[in-house]
Amino acid sequence: MSATTPKTVLPGPYVPEKLGAACGDYSLRIIWQTLMFFLPIFYTDTFGLSPVFIAGLFLWVRVIDAVTDPLCGILCDRTRTRWGKYRPYLLWFSIPYGVSIFLMFTTPDFDPAGKQVYAAVTYTLVMLLFTVTATPNNCLTAVISDDHETRTSVSSYKFVFAYAAGFTVQLLIVPLVQKLGAGDSATGYRLSMGIFAVISIIGLLITFATVRERVPPPEGKASVRQDLLDLRHNRPWLIVFGLALVALIYIAIRSASVAYYFKYVLDREAQMGVFMSVGTAFVLIGVLPSTYLARRFGKVKVMQVCMGIVLLSLVGFYFPGPDDMVALYALQIVFSLASGPMFPLIWSMLADTADYSEWKTGRRADGLVFSAGTFATKMGFAVGGMFVMIVLGWFGFVANEAQSESSLTGIRLSMSLIPAAVVLVGMVGFARYPLTNAKLTTMAADLRARRAAATE
Secondary structure, rough: OOOOOOOOOOOOOOOOHHHHHHHHHHHHHHHHHHHHHHHHHHHHHHHOHHHHHHHHHHHHHHHHHHHHHHHHHHHHHHOOOOOOHHHHHHHHHEEEEHHHHHHHHOOOOOOHHHHHHHHHHHHHHHHHHHHHHHHHHHHHHHOOOOOOOOOHHHHHHHHHHHHHHHHHHHHHHHHHEEEHHOOOOOHHHHHHHHHHHHHHHHHHHHHHOOOOOOOOOOOOOOOOOHHHHHHHHHHHHHHHHHHHHHHHHHHHHHHHHHHHHHHHHOOOHHHHHHHHHOOOOOOOHHOHHHHHHHHOOOOHHHHHHHHHHHHHHHOOOOOOOOOOOHHHHHHHHHHHHHOOHHHHHHHHHHHHHHHHHHHHOOOOOOHHHHHHHHHHHHHHHHHHHHHHHHHHOOOOOOOOOOOHHHHHHHHHHHHHHHHHHHHHHHHHOOOOOOOOOHHHHHHHHHHHHHHHHHHH
């Protein structure tokens, strides 16, 4: 098939549909950003759990996710309804997901052992329901169009809304907790997360109502074993999965550290929301040119440059003192601008690896491919949050007290050098990613020819 083949044989999504697709990401990320930034400090300072227990909880639920996430992807790939394969899950599970969030941020009047059980049950429930909403929501990127540039555009819309959700959380959660709780943080968190849960439900339902699935599955049915073997031999997918995992680990480490950094190192807890909001605003600015940059320079080169800048800015965070706020804000801006294009590109590349599998094998399993993104999101959050808890415990952190110099050093490391080391690992692993823009164009042309021939 020549490169002169028409760009697409499928109608592409228009702006209203892209906005509808983005609403699902806003709904999921308004909760997920709260978990990344505030769940660790909610569990230690409000709920009353120890860092060691929290680290163990995060790790244990990831063991469960290692089974449930791929199972969800496999189930989605085999779902057939009049609404498509992936959209119906947003309809069926949006309300249970919202209710589970409210329950997780409710602090019961239990003894310490009872609180541990309650936290374990509600956190596990939230992660399971996140799987069955986030996995199909992510899969929509792959089936909304068969053109890799269109997918990057859709991904950019989705991540603008995702980062806008982060902006909402960072700007509003602290004042909401204070206002609604009137000095009682437990009440403040419960009511605030009740509001966010309702927003989450509405956004997922909007995505269900507005998005269409256009890319048809290949003819024939593959076994679950065959799907798993295809994934195992899909080298681009393995690399992107590793990249997503690394990216979410470094984000989670740094995100979980920010609240501790501002409360205990800087003694500027009231400024934490502004600092995080500035970062999110510049992440949004960084997201906007993602499609242009990917088209002009290629996804691979853009990703490599962005990771290099992120690495250098994280190293820089180790050096400013508590009074060097100008330097801290400057580093935050650089870090955020470079982070902006990364996640739209990662999710776009996951869709590309699904194309690669179909191109190589004639089989396609978008749900299983994108379950990797969901699992990487949760594993990154868990490993990052767990690592921060371990570092805090190792360096002698004690909640709601003045910290020792050792404890302050641990918090500073979690804000800077530790996530920088994780980024470096990701850069090394990504160096051999093979799907250049030219390769993607060739693959897309071949797949369109096959689909056209199958319909004749």
